[in-house]
Amino acid sequence: MQEPTFLILTALAAAPRHGYGVIQAVEELSGGTVKLRAGTLYGALDRLAEQELITVDREEAVEGRLRRYYRLTDAGAGVLAGEISRLRRNAEAAEEQLRRRPGGLAAGFAYGR
Template identity: 65%
Template sequence: MSDAPMREPTFLVLTALAEEPRHGYAVIEDVSAMTGGRVRLRAGTLYAALDRLRAEGLIEVDREEVVQSRLRRYYRLTAAGEQSLAAETARLREQAAIADSRLRARRTEFGGAPA
């Protein structure tokens, strides 16, 4: 994976898989829950992302099972996926700290209430 910032859907899919292996629909539900419904992945978008993340070595198939005559595939993070998610989390944390610092300075400079 490159050093470019991770796209939000990728970040959210990896975050959903960080907790435990999940099948596609469970990833869609978890992403919606994490974002308060702001991000709603469509099945086609999700499965294209899962295929791409597998090709990049960030996730892998954990197991498969048949439910109501349909194959349900569970995915999990690989070690590379965990490292990539951790690096992106650190990058976002650093950016948020800079923004927070500047907002606090602005409130102080312009007489607003401190955070």
């Protein structure tokens, strides 16, 4: 799973959000390193909806424009949980390999950044 997809699913994990809310949440979750453009986001939302990982929660008119809210489905929550486990295993394996490095974690590695 690519990082933007992971972050979109994460942004929708706690509560439904509209598109701009997802963009803001992804930027915040990534510490500002992932900034989604609207075209990229809506393409990803359409793909995730086709995969039944997210669904439209509701729509409302705001200042004459339709605002669509998306939410994570149970299937999406399962996929997200699986990805969290996979990333955690990979991070632990990487950390173990760094411990085996001469000098340990501190040798050339700023842990926790």
